[in-house]
Amino acid sequence: DAGVTQSPTHLIKTRGQHVTLRCSPISGHKSVSWYQQVLGQGPQFIFQYYEKEERGRGNFPDRFSARQFPNYSSELNVNALLLGDSALYLCASRRAQGITGELFFGEGSRLTVL
C-alpha cells in the first residue's frame, strides 16, 4: 500500500506569495494532520482534520488554513508568506483504530521563502 504522499516535495516562493500544499493519506485513513518543522526543531502542530471537519488547530496565524476533501486528501494553504514560514511541512495520517500518537508521516514539502 502507498504511504502518505505529499506534493510538491520542494518549492521556492517569495515573500507575500501564497502556497498550497497537498496531501493524500494512506488508504483507509480518515484523519489528516499538518505539522511545520523548522530546521533544528521538532514538528509543530498546525491542523487536524477528520471527516472533513477541523478537529484541532495549533498556534498559527490566520494566514494558515486547510481543508479536507471527501476522499480524505487535504490541502494546506499559507497566504502572505513570510521568511519565517520556510520549513518542512509534514502531513500525517492515522487510522481510526490506531493508537493516539501513532502517526504515519509523508516525506514532507520543503518550502523556502526568499
Place this chain on the structure above:
Amino acid sequence: RKEVEQDPGPFNVPEGATVAFNCTYSNSASQSFFWYRQDCRKEPKLLMSVYSSGNEDGRFTAQLNRASQYISLLIRDSKLSDSATYLCVVPPPRSYFGNEKLTFGTGTRLTIIP
C-alpha cells in the same frame, strides 16, 4: 517550563556502545508517550510507545518515570544505522480520535561513530 524538553545533543557514541537520553514533560496528567525517529531530511517514524513503566523492543528500551515526569530511551549495542534524531512525543492527556495535537520535543541528535 516547556511542555516537552529534550537534550538536543549531539550525542556522538562509538559503535557497540550503550546510549541513553531523556525527555521531560510538564503535564502530569499525560498518559502515553512516544519516541519517533527521524533520519536526516526524512519524515519522522514511530519507534516506540510507552504507556506504563516501560517498553522493550530488541535493543531499544523506553522507560517512564511518572514521579519525575520523564521518559528515557536506551539503545544497547548501537549500530551505525541508529544515527538519527530521536523525537519525544506527548499527546494531550485526554486525547481521543479527533483531538490529537501531538507535542514534539526538539529532538536529540545521535551519531554512531565507527
